[in-house]
Amino acid sequence: MLSFLKKVEEITFKHSLISGFIFGVISGFIYAPFYYFPLILTFAIFLYENLKATSSKQAVTFGFAFGFGHFATCLFWVKNAYFVFDNPDLQLIGMFVPLFFGFWGSLFTSILAYITYKCNDKYAKWLCFTGFFGILEWVRSWLFTGFPWNPFGSALAFDDNILQIISIIGIYGLSTFLMMFVSSFALLPKKTPLIVSSCIMISFFGFGFLRLKQNPTYYIENGPLIRIVQASIPQIEKNTNKEKALHEYIYLSRKDDEEKKVTHVIWPESAYPFWIEEDDFYRSFLLRAVNQGGTLITGADRKAVDEKGNINLYNSIVAVDDFGEIFLTYDKSHLVPFGEYVPLKDKLPFGIDKIANGFADFSKGDGIKTYEMFKSPPFTPLICFESIFSGKVKNKDYRPSWFLNVSNDAWYGDSAGPYQHLIATKLRATEEGIPVIRASNNGISAVIDAYGRILKKLDLDKKDYIDTPLPMKTLYTTLFGRYGNNVPMTINTIIITLVICFLLHNKKNLL
Incomplete structure (x- = not known):
């Protein structure tokens, strides 16, 4: 993985706009119905490029291009609605719909790239990238009326076991921890982040496996x-x-x-x-x-x-x-x-x-x-x-x-x-x-x-x-059902707090 990332660095260093767009397009195929899960490592490349960037402009350029390619690709199908009727005006608009979603999505990835770049420590960047990714995904759900299509965690929707954790932390919580795992590859050869995040994801799978095994489907007796x-x-x-x-x-x-x-x-x-x-x-x-x-x-x-x-x-x-x-x-x-x-x-x-x-x-x-x-x-x-x-x-x-x-x-x-x-x-x-x-x-x-x-x-x-x-519904209200997105936002707030503490600690040591 490390050698691959170094080759990527050589190619992308001078071509952040083009390479970011290409990797963003590739990443758009991680969702249903494709589920090309290995392509999720393109998000590790996102963080890796941020770590190697020599200026905020370079980091934001890659982030913008990545987000544009990602959202234009995974929402490309929306244009089909504009071609149902034989209306040239609507069809003309439809041709630009993927571009609109590309620009809209790139707003969030550009902000993420800028904030992450401003952290001056590798581990702080990793946690910052993870925490703010989760927060921005939640913001996407309500900003400008909201359009939270394809949350990052839905790339795992092919497996019912690991999805069970969202009954506790919600889909935005799963997105945060999945990004923590994926982006940890950008820190190799440092293995601690990868080991920690892998253990978290494995525990999610174990929880889900047991939950499904212990809870078969029951139907309402004498119901409709x-x-x-x-x-x-x-x-x-x-x-x-x-x-x-x-x-x-x-x-x-x-x-x-x-x-x-x-x-x-x-x-x-x-x-x-x-x-x-x-x-x-x-x-x-x-x-x-x-x-x-x-x-x-x-x-x-x-x-x-x-x-x-x-x-x-x-x-x-x-x-x-x-x-x-x-x-x-x-x-x-x-x-x-x-x-x-x-x-x-x-x-x-x-x-x-x-x-x-x-x-x-x-x-x-x-x-x-x-x-x-x-x-x-x-x-x-x-x-x-x-x-x-x-x-x-x-x-x-x-x-x-x-x-x-x-x-x-x-x-x-x-x-x-x-x-x-x-x-x-x-x-x-x-x-x-x-x-x-x-x-x-x-x-x-x-x-x-x-x-x-x-x-x-x-x-x-x-x-x-x-x-x-x-x-039948579950006997008791799920934790997420009771507290909603307060749960994943609390998780992301804790992660960002750790980033701040980490940066303050490093600054104190430098003094």
């Missing part, structure tokens, strides 16, 4: 029998042939259910293709989707008039009974910028518009809620990317028995996006100790237990359904 419907209708077809799309969902909702045992049918985000509260004719068709006494829960767009007489549009989840009456409504509260609304719309150039359908921006709902429903324990609905926000997926005063995540990843086609979205949902289940029922239009629909195990799933573009009883 849920059917998840995945119709896999192309996005363009959903908009041009709405009646056909509706009949596809109805057909799959009742298929092979001769004994009429299904109690709850789940459709994905925006699966109902008409305005749910206005089209009584088409809403009457929903009676065919459920058994007597059953419930249909579907994603749907709806209109509502506020007290000022303004028409507001909502991306919603609605529950419909076997009489076709709506008895529950949840409006999405964390909207996608430029997907469901345009920030600062009045100040942007003309022609900039949102991707999702409708003649106006969607409005924001009232926030995450827990609902009670007939023949079902309490649940919390999450629409689309609301499931990616660690520590922000439930009402802290009312712990639900299950999460319902509906999504429409058909916008992104056969790309890495749907796989990474599934992993984000898996992380929330593991952190909170709460199972997830996930319905996505073209996949990947899944049943995930309270330990993050994917029990059943429908692959991308498969037209089918899943019948499942409801897995």
Whole structure:
């Protein structure tokens, strides 16, 4: 490893911008569905280059280029949404979307590179790099409304054992310790950091192995029998042939259910293709989707008039009974910028518009809620990317028995996006100790237990359904579920405090 790093140093010393970009691009393949785990050592190269940099400019240049390449690569698939419709203006914007994410991500890696460079000791740099990496990843989850896609720790999501630790320290805590381990390779031939961080990661694996072994999946006795419907209708077809799309969902909702045992049918985000509260004719068709006494829960767009007489549009989840009456409504509260609304719309150039359908921006709902429903324990609905926000997926005063995540990843086609979205949902289940029922239009629909195990799933573009009883949540609230991201931020604060103490100690010795 040491000889390899020296060769890297020779190549990159005079070409920080190019080499940083190349290593950043390579690092983008450590996440789902690729999981090329050895490529994670590119982050060791990041720290190694920082250690060898002769100026802050050189360190920041490499950090900027690395972050640009990393985020532009692992989020390259987002551009697909801009090419669904034959709209040259949207397609032109779509070509620049990866560049936008590259610049956005490079903001964090540039700051990380600068702060790390300012430490004048090798061990202090290592701990500083680790601690501030974890803090900046958390900042990424809320800055500018937040977009915490692909947290670093999710590179380990292929292994359920090591993921169990996030029930205690959260995904940002796992990101911190994984970075501590990976970046320790940059300090070779000094072996102590590598040995210490390796022992920590091994202990995480051991904890997870025992936790899974001692906790098999249990289902709620005499609970609901849920059917998840995945119709896999192309996005363009959903908009041009709405009646056909509706009949596809109805057909799959009742298929092979001769004994009429299904109690709850789940459709994905925006699966109902008409305005749910206005089209009584088409809403009457929903009676065919459920058994007597059953419930249909579907994603749907709806209109509502506020007290000022303004028409507001909502991306919603609605529950419909076997009489076709709506008895529950949840409006999405964390909207996608430029997907469901345009920030600062009045100040942007003309022609900039949102991707999702409708003649106006969607409005924001009232926030995450827990609902009670007939023949079902309490649940919390999450629409689309609301499931990616660690520590922000439930009402802290009312712990639900299950999460319902509906999504429409058909916008992104056969790309890495749907796989990474599934992993984000898996992380929330593991952190909170709460199972997830996930319905996505073209996949990947899944049943995930309270330990993050994917029990059943429908692959991308498969037209089918899943019948499942409801897995039980963990008996006790997880540590992370109780304290949220206060846990990983406390860990990172301790690490940064150690850095400060280390630097002060060295300064005192020099005096």
